[in-house]
Amino acid sequence: MAANKNKADKTKNTASGRKKTSSKTSSKGAKTASRTKASAVPKRSSGLSPRVRAILYAAVAAVFVCIIFIKGSNVWTMIRSFFFGFLGFGIFLVPVTLFYLCVMTEKEKQVARYKLKLFLCVIIILFIGALIYAGSGAKYSDMNFFACLGNLFKDASDTSRYMTFNCGIIGGLLGYPLVVLFGSTAALFTSFVVTAALILIVANISIKDMTAAASRTAVHIREAGEERARVRRERREENRERKLAERGDIDIALEGENRKSSGSFIDIPLDDKKTKVKEAKSAVNGIDTDIADSKEENAADKDLSQDLINIINRASKPMGKSADNTVSAIAEDISNEKSAPKAEQTEVKPDAETENIVKKALLKSKKDNSEEAGDEIAEQLDRAVRSDNSQKEEKKYQFPPIQLLKPKLNSDDSDAMEEMQNNAKKLIDTLTSFGVKAKIVNICRGPSVTRYELQPAPGVKISKITNLSDDIALSLAANGVRIEAPIPGKAAVGIEVPNKVVSMVTMRELIDSDKFKNSKSKLTTVLGKDISGEIVVTDLAKMPHLLIAGTTGSGKSVCVNSILMSILYKATPDEVKLLLIDPKMVEFSKYKGIPHLLIPVVSDAKKAAGALAWAVNEMLQRYKIFSEYDCKDIDSYNSLIEKNMNYMEKNPPVVNEEGEEVQPVLEVNGLPVAKEKMSRVVIAIDELADLMMAAPSEVEDSICRLAQMARAAGMHLILATQRPTVNVITGLIKANVPSRISLKVSSNTDSRTILDTGGGEKLIGRGDMLFSPVGAPKPIRVQGCYASDEEIEGVTHYIKKAYSAQYNSEIEEKIKRIAAEEIAQGKKSSDSDSASDEGLDVDSKMEEAIKCVIEAGQASTSLLQRRLKVGYARAGRMIDDMEQMGVVGPHQGSKPRDVLMTYNEWLERRNALENRAD
Template sequence: MTRQYRPKNRYAVRRKASGGASGRWLGTLLWIAFAFLAAWLVWVMWGSDGKGVLGEAAYRIMNGAFGHAAYLFPFLILYGLAKVLRNSKGGGSYGIFTLSAGVLLCTAAFASEFSLLKTHVFTDSALYGGAVGDFLSDIFRRIFGAVGAGLLGLALLAAGVQTLFEIPWASLFNGALDYIKEDFHTWLSARAEMKAKAKEAKERQGIAIRRADANPSEAVQPGQEKPRELEIRRGDGLQAKAEAAPKTAKKTAKEAAKPEEQPVPAPQTSKVIEIASKIKPKSAAEKEADTPAEKEQAAEPQPPREYVLPSTTLLAEPPQNSKSLGPTETEIKEAAAKLEQTLKSFDIDAEVTGVSPGPVVTRYELRPKPGVKVSSVVALSNDIALAMKARGIRVEAPIPGKDAIGFEIPNDEPAMVVLREILEHPSFTQKRGHLTVALGRHAEGAPATANLEKMPHLLVAGATNSGKSICLQTIIMSLLFRNKPDQVKFLMIDPKRLELTFYDGIPHLYDPKCECGDVSVVTNPKEAVKSLQALVRVMEKRYMMFELAKVKNIESYNKWAVENGHTPAFYIVVVIDELADLMMQTRASVEDSIQRLAQMARAVGIHLVLSTQRPSVDVITGVIKANLPSRIALQVASKMDSKVILDSSGAESLLGKGDMLYLAIDAQKPSRIQGAYVSEDEIQRTADFLRQQGGPQYETQLAPEKTDDSPDGLGASPEEMIQALTLITERRRVSQDLLKAHFGSSARATNLLSLLETKGFISKPEGSNRWDIAFDKIEHQLSVLESEKLLKTAMGDEE
């Protein structure tokens, strides 16, 4: 009979079970203790107030021991506890031990790295590793050196991260290595494919060359080859391929295009010569004999003879060298090959697909191969300028509407663009609209025109001697050659008294604050403010006229006026030659008037053309700039000035002498234009011809009357003035709110308040916000107005 085994102590199994339960209970208590410790340390390290005595002591100890690494200590503990909680095997003391080791390793490694960085890299920074960090970094640095100490710290950090996060470093490294290998093999295959294609293209080119040598009559011209077609677009609209057409064909095409470019100038020229011969200067005896007749004729409202537009024969013909725009085809081919070779030296594969020769620059259209970044090509602009021996290169990346990058390279011999060739071109003569202006030629050589009605206002800015004044003269002359005085009039403001005084006395001149017999170019800044303020009131009166006619713009009103027997309204173009001079003396008044005109005047036919040679934010303010969407930037001194004008750089790299960037209202990027040139002699001849046909003539209905005794000199009727003065007498006070509440209009209240101050009825002492009222003068004026009103009523009854 076998003997069964029994343990010596019957309670052994029971003690074993009770030991496992007590271990789990101890692990739970340790987890709770660590969780409390971590949460409390988060508050101690990151909290502001209410830490307690123990918390303050713990903060000092942790910060002194580990420095900035102590801020990571509680978060590492929290993460480790969460991981222990998720791990079913980590509930005992082994999990807590792993957690503690990982937290200490990470914290010590961070502290050591902070101390090393503070010592060797960021010496002026606030990095601090505490006593532990300084101790470890000092030992590591003495044993392994500075670099070895840094690497050892990173190794300890990796060990701590491995302990806490269990990151499979080997798997990560193998995955990254596989990814790099895959990309490398893809690059090798793509490179082999590109080499094969290049070899095939080279073989095809060799076959074509051999065929050409064998039979020259059947040879394929380079410009006609499909894989590589270099298209040269001339400014006159003709397109040619490199070495594709003989020179005789070009001459024939030019001769065929000449009659189309000059439609019908001959009849107008003969009429101009006939009028000019009739109005030759007279002798002194003839002037004395004709003085009474001339005075009577000047007193008539309209000149008896028909107005004749000036002919382009008053302008100088373009120079002979300007007819051949840009370099020759041989030079173009050489430059294109050099450009490709320069890019290839920087490992950039690209080809020139088109060339647009212009008067000053030639634009080469470069198409990069797939995989080439546009930014890498743009970054080489200075290197390309060095290789091409150019003064400067402007890069347009990409060209709008094309899959190419434009390189604008200056020509060795720039051609002059004169105003006459643009005015005679069909692109200008065939355009509709009264306010079409000639600007010059685009970078590719095509004529550049714009419509001031669509702009609707224009800002011209550039440094001294950049061509700003010539640009203004070109715009004015374009309108003078296109419009009669009853179609377009100019309010010209020239504080410098240099550029616009040529036009004194021409029939197109206009000033809303004075009669047509007294109008001239405004040169006084204070008078300029009055003219602009009067123009604002003209704008308001035109809106009232349009409201009565039930139309919304000047085109519709003119149609309505013709159908109903009324006088059509003329366009008003305000030209200010130097805005900076006005802003320096009368900033607030000028800015307010320009703002109102720019916001509202387009519909009533009033357009602004402002220019300045000081493109700074105190001249081109945000209020003015926001209401001038169309802008022309000529050469400026810095990128900051260019950004003030165009909101982008580019104008600082222009060549000067009319080289400009034109940003239209509907364009995303500015276009490069070489401005047309017009000389002082041409301007003088044209102005003399216009003056010989009569002086300024316009009806003063739209212009406010300018008399000292008239109460409506600033836009108020006698009834309104009587009401305003009576209201002030009754209330014994005056304010804009009071007038606005009575008349129901803020603009009318503002005008009346300005009128009352101008007439001396009210005044505001310096340092006070209260109006001083001259009641005696008001009562006298009321009696005068009442008498005038009674007199007008009596005269009306008699009639």
């Protein structure tokens, strides 16, 4: 037993020893781990962080900018003199260098690179100073080093000028040794080479990059020259063919009969138009066959709903057999999707209803295109007959042929089906994820935008959908979507999504449309196609004035050109006259010399104000004529002229008592009716903002009077501007110009300035516009048509070749006289204003009172009483004097007067008075 106890005690002692050893080991391990963790913690850097350094660089750069451009006094002048004397011209490089280092400090992760660039920037400033020293003649190089530096400091420390080209001390530090050792020319060359090399190193630009950029520029120049040469060759070819066509050298085989004539002749077929007509007819027959085949396939497919197929037909327009192949492929995809397992959730698979809607959108225009092709062939034949008959008649004004405009290219809509399917599926999924239940009832595919018409479930507010515009754009990966809620005339919400492939709307397809041809108005204009693909044609006479606004590159000038081109294709020079005002001198230059112009294109701002003043006088003169003949507008007056012409045809001339033949005419109120109709006048201004800056009061007054009264007189305004601010488009102009077009604008504020509603900032540009005609409840989204410079030049060249311009010299003289009178009147009024200011018995506190009302933003007698501590009578006299000076506006009853002078204008006036007193 004792032995067993001893063994147990030894076992316990051994176990306890192990425990002590393990505890010691664990404690040592913990201490080692703690030391390891402590050593692993990085030490804080003693230097400044990159962000702090960048802020310091920016602050120092701002201080140097203030030193350069702000003239102070006392200590500030001493500081400016010191830095100008020390750095010279290099003081202008210091802020640039510091701003560059501010940017590079954030980018460079390695401190060594940053320090290297800082060192190189300092060296660049030194070598630029040396370059200026050597280039300026190396002044004081015959003196010793320190005397040279002293004189350079004295020359550069003159702070009376903002710009100084003295090198300062920093230029002499390196420039003086270089000039002494190398000479002026060698020092100049060395400084230039080293400076250029250091700039390339700091900017990280290699010789290879410079060579590549130069080669690309040379290639662009060569390609531009080749393109211009090709355009000139094509233009010469077109002119030659046009001349041959006018002489009747090209014979069109209408019925395939061979013309026979006596005698020998040589018949050279210049254009085989008979073969082209046959090929076109066969193409039309092929299209009809394809349509019939596609209809049979659609009828055989029982899985597709007939109602949804009808919806899809309105969204897209493929040509020929591609539509049939597309429909059959989609039908196979739908059947495959029905049998496919539901586990494949990564792919976007629309439901059957959405597929049918998209199919209907893609099957629409097979019939339309076939009919258009047949109509185009028939129209060409009719046009050939008309041109053949017109040669036999007397020469009249002939409208430009439609062949001068480029035809529409067949677009490939093979990817449109997949795009609409994916967008429809993503759209429904996005709305569902936000708890909005809706279904797609229609898809309208336009040239640049597709509208998905949604019908919300009962109980869903429209605001829930409109608030998700950004989320929908994110889901569809679109630049932006526009939501029209609700669509006018429909119980649906429209979500407009930009197309990935934009189809160009050509001018030819709009001018050649039935809507344009059948319109009776001579001011019918084409704009483009709406979101459903329908042609948008409007009447300028019903607008009656149009305001167009949009940023640069949005299609503003193209829109104005399309309106003017429409007038050239619709009206003769006797029916419509144009008055074009182009301050930029480049937009309307193509229309110079056409017979529709009243006067040459106006480019001078003062002359433009005179032209608008002439238009006002012409409007008043027309109203006077209307009142004499009891006519209310130009249409009734022209109908009276037409009645008079019919009366003259029926009644031959008679011999009066004196033996002279007299043509009997109608008389109204004892006045004989005129024999010539009154033409309409369209006044187009390309850049309204420039005119408003040059002559704001004259231009605004003339535009407002024309906009208010010129409709019945047959005068219409087209105002275009790229700066839609309230200073340009004033409240009076907006109130009198009801029809407006907004292209792409930069902000919601600009859109509201034009349309009184938002949406213009969400357009995609390049002719995408919101058209708000007079009386429309909501703007219409339209993709504007495109007319290239070649097409415009071709049309105007055709018109100018046949008919020369006949400018009205009387109107030109009137405009020049009115412009001269306005300029003289403006000078006279300014002189009288200054004289009246001098002649006033000015109060001693007048300047203080003017400053008080300018700072307050309004003027009142009680304000001056409180601020200046004067009586009521004195404050009232000062208010009246300020009204005569033009500082404040007229009396407005109990309201405070408006302040017309800004703070800067008051400072200029005060300085002028002080200089005059001196």
